[in-house]
Amino acid sequence: MTAKRTWWKTLIGLIVTAVMLFPVYWMVNVSFTRPENMRKQPPGLFPLDGTLDGYRAVLDQQLPYLATSLVVGLGTVALTLVIAAPAGYALAKLQPKGGAALSFLLLIAQMIPAIIMAMGYYAALLNLGMLNTLPGLIVADTTIAVPFGVLIYTAFMSGIPNELLQAAIADGAGRLRTFVSVVLPISRNATVTVALFTFLWAWSDFIFASTLDSGGALRPITLGIYHYIGNNNQEWNAVMATAVVASIPATALLIIAQRFVAAGVTAGAVKD
Amino acid sequence: MNVQSRVKSQWAAWGFLAPIAVYLVAFYAYPLYRNVDLSLREYTVRSFVMGDAPFIGAENYRAVLADPTFVPALTHTLAFTALSLLFQFTVGLALALFFNQHFRLSHTLRALFLVPWLLPLIVSASTWSWMLNSESGIVNTALGIVGVGQVNWLTSPEWSLVSVTIANIWIGIPFNLVVLYSGLQTIPDHIHEAAALDGAGGWQHFWHVTLPLLRPVSAITLLLGLVYTLKVFDIIWIMTRGGPVDSSTTLAIWSYRLGFGNPLPQFGPGAAVGNLLIIMALFFGLIYIRVQRRQQA
Numbered sequence: 001m002t003a004k005r006t007w008w009k010t011l012i013g014l015i016v017t018a019v020m021l022f023p024v025y026w027m028v029n030v031s032f033t034r035p036e037n038m039r040k041q042p043p044g045l046f047p048l049d050g051t052l053d054g055y056r057a058v059l060d061q062q063l064p065y066l067a068t069s070l071v072v073g074l075g076t077v078a079l080t081l082v083i084a085a086p087a088g089y090a091l092a093k094l095q096p097k098g099g100a101a102l103s104f105l106l107l108i109a110q111m112i113p114a115i116i117m118a119m120g121y122y123a124a125l126l127n128l129g130m131l132n133t134l135p136g137l138i139v140a141d142t143t144i145a146v147p148f149g150v151l152i153y154t155a156f157m158s159g160i161p162n163e164l165l166q167a168a169i170a171d172g173a174g175r176l177r178t179f180v181s182v183v184l185p186i187s188r189n190a191t192v193t194v195a196l197f198t199f200l201w202a203w204s205d206f207i208f209a210s211t212l213d214s215g216g217a218l219r220p221i222t223l224g225i226y227h228y229i230g231n232n233n234q235e236w237n238a239v240m241a242t243a244v245v246a247s248i249p250a251t252a253l254l255i256i257a258q259r260f261v262a263a264g265v266t267a268g269a270v271k272d
Numbered sequence: 273m274n275v276q277s278r279v280k281s282q283w284a285a286w287g288f289l290a291p292i293a294v295y296l297v298a299f300y301a302y303p304l305y306r307n308v309d310l311s312l313r314e315y316t317v318r319s320f321v322m323g324d325a326p327f328i329g330a331e332n333y334r335a336v337l338a339d340p341t342f343v344p345a346l347t348h349t350l351a352f353t354a355l356s357l358l359f360q361f362t363v364g365l366a367l368a369l370f371f372n373q374h375f376r377l378s379h380t381l382r383a384l385f386l387v388p389w390l391l392p393l394i395v396s397a398s399t400w401s402w403m404l405n406s407e408s409g410i411v412n413t414a415l416g417i418v419g420v421g422q423v424n425w426l427t428s429p430e431w432s433l434v435s436v437t438i439a440n441i442w443i444g445i446p447f448n449l450v451v452l453y454s455g456l457q458t459i460p461d462h463i464h465e466a467a468a469l470d471g472a473g474g475w476q477h478f479w480h481v482t483l484p485l486l487r488p489v490s491a492i493t494l495l496l497g498l499v500y501t502l503k504v505f506d507i508i509w510i511m512t513r514g515g516p517v518d519s520s521t522t523l524a525i526w527s528y529r530l531g532f533g534n535p536l537p538q539f540g541p542g543a544a545v546g547n548l549l550i551i552m553a554l555f556f557g558l559i560y561i562r563v564q565r566r567q568q569a
Contacts, residue, residue: 009375016367017381023442024387026410027399039408087292096285102292104561109300111557113503115524116546119531119539120303123310126320139299150292175284204392206506211532222394226510229398236402243395250390258383 027247031055031240038236054241062242065224068134069203072220073249075138076202077195080145084194085187088153089179093165103154106147117143118211125212132216140208145198156190157183193260196253203249221246310543320539332544339541341518341526349522352437352508353501357494359441364448364493369482371449372456382453389446397510400439401426404511426512429519436508436520443507448493455489456482488567495560502553523549 030038031054032047091099121140122131130136160183168178184191206222213219225246228239286293311332319325336342371382388396403409404425412422425435459482467481483490505524508514514521514529521529523545531542 006373006375009370009373010377013370013375013378013381016370017384020385020442020445021387023396023399023403024391026403027395030402041408042413043408043410083291083295086288090285090288094281094285094288096289097282099285099289102289105296106292107561108554108557109296111499111553112300112304113505113524113546113549113553115503115505115528116307116543116550117300117303119310119527119543119546120305120307122531123306123320123539124303143299146292146295175288179288200390204394206392206394206510207528211528222392225394225398229401229510239398240402243398247391247395250387250392254383254386254390 024247027240027243031237031244033237035235035237051237054235054237054239055245057235057238058241058245061238062221062224062245065219065221066245068218069220069222069246071218072134072138072141072205073199073202075134076141076145077198079138079142080149080198081191081195083142083146084149084153085184085191086179087150088157088187088190089183091150091154092157093160093162093183094175103150106150109143110147114144114207118207121208122211132213134213134216134218137208137213137220138202140212141202141205142198144201144205145194148197149194152194153187153190156187160186189260192257196257196260200250200253203246307543307546310539311541311547313540315537315539320537325540328540332540333548336541336544336548341521344518345521345523345526345545348433348520349502349524352433352440352504352522353498355437356440356444356501356504357497360444360448360497361490361494363441364445365452365486365490367445367449368452368456369478371453382449385449386446388443393443393506394510396443397439397507400435400442400507401511404435427516429516432512432516432520436511439507439511440501440504444497444501448497451493452486452489455486455493458489459485488563491563492560492567495556495563498556499553499560502556503549523552 029045029047032050032052033044034049034051034053037044037049087102090096091103096102117140121136125131125133125136125140128136164182164186165178168182169175173181203220204222205220206226209220209223210226214223221242225239225242228235228242312327312329313319313325314328314331315325367385371378403411406412406422406424406427409425411425415421415423423431425431463481463485464477467477503524504522505528508520508522508525509528512520513533514525527542527545527549529542530538530545
């Protein structure tokens with residue numbers, strides 16, 4: 001097809017994408033709007049007479065929340081990888097008895113609504129005295145990601161040639177050694193996909209944060225935004241500036257790791 | 273392999289599976305058990321801490337089913353899910369067909385469509401809240417230009433469920449687009465060429481060639497969408513908290529409000545509502561697994 005015949009499709013594509021992304025643009029626009037212009041009619045379509053006050057408020061008030069989210073995200077990723085990678089290897093390559101049943105349980109686990117997990121976790125963590133602690137929140141957040149992680153690892157590791165693993169064992173490597181020095185390095189792409197999605201979900205989590213960590217000293221950014229909305233309904237530029245900052249990981253993910261994103265979605269991605 | 277090495281390899285396999293097995297028991301099964309336990313006891317804040325709540329059997333379930341909120345919450349859940357799926361799927365499919373035509377920038381634009389899906393839900397929900405604000409929202413401004421009067425999107429009982437559904441459709445379109453697009457990619461070119469040679473026009477081609485070939489992927493997309501939409505919580509809670517007066521309360525919202533949204537939590541009934549939701553999700557989840565198995569066989 002020549003460029004001449006398709007330019008109008010590109011045009012339609014641009015318009016459709018612009019409509020779809022308008023709310024994202026609007027968030028950015030409002031984050032720069034002065035409070036006195038916030039309720040102006042009609043609202044300014046561009047932040048011509050903009051202000052950085054919203055972002056200053058983020059720097060003043062939201063940094064601890066952002067740091068907490070970073071720690072929670074990284075902790076969730078670490079725990080998820082440690083559990084999911086060996087499980088994927090066993091299911092893909094070691095033909096365990098009962099492996100099919102385990103895969104089935106993982107599929108079921110994916111479908112349990114987070115609100116139900118949250119209530120069970122609340123009861124359990126309360127008894128353990130671990131409400132409002134980061135380890136409690138991290139463990140709860142992994143429940144969003146572990147079944148997905150096992151799924152991705154199993155699918156990826158099934159594609160590793162058996163000859164390669166047999167060669168390692170012939171060289172005298174045990175199964176653990178084979179896993180660590182052959183399987184894991186080859187599965188780097190799977191690890192990246194799982195890590196990226198897990199981080200994003202933990203970073204975005206609101207339901208576990210609001211039920212298990214709402215009273216703690218260290219609260220994640222989703223609660224930072226939530227309390228902003230509740231407390232000062234007038235400062236929408238600060239709310240939207242926080243929202244913009246909270247969207248940075250998702251945006252970075254899309255730019256840096258686009259091919260992993262599409263792979264993750266089509267692998268039967270899960271999201272609450 | 274002899275018997276000894278087969279036994280040995282089973283030990284090795286389960287050695288690698290040990291973390292996930294322990295994890296599933298401790299971090300999935302146990303919280304779920306606690307949830308069932310909660311729903312069968314009469315909890316107060318005091319007995320919650322002391323752990324001596326009396327066992328009352330199915331009493332919470334009976335109370336929940338007889339509650340005046342139950343029927344509206346169920347109806348809202350079904351309406352929210354059905355409308356979300358209908359629009360997410362049709363718009364997603366239309367976009368997938370469009371982007372499948374490979375024009376300049378099609379790849380980049382398709383990637384940009386993922387943005388709404390990747391944003392934290394609280395970000396999307398608060399942005400929509402402000403856009404749908406009655407006095408200062410851009411949506412009402414735009415409607416005003418075409419002569420429509422002020423719509424109280426989030427504060428009137430007639431519109432609140434529609435509003436949260438619109439936001440949820442927006443969030444779900446990318447997922448449908450990506451999965452259906454990947455389904456379109458698996459249809460071999462020669463099938464399209466053969467149909468074109470037979471003189472099938474655009475619509476005919478879509479109805480008689482593309483759509484039937486896309487049926488397996490469509491079934492998977494819709495069933496997964498169903499399971500995920502049933503449990504949507506964040507968007508509704510942040511935008512309306514289920515209000516005004518229960519008008520956008522779904523089962524997930526109701527469960528949360530009973531357990532966490534009141535000064536006096538009602539954990540027992542909250543857990544009971546949650547368990548009803550699990551049963552619904554698992555019902556459709558098992559259908560999904562069946563469909564998927566049959567396709568792989």
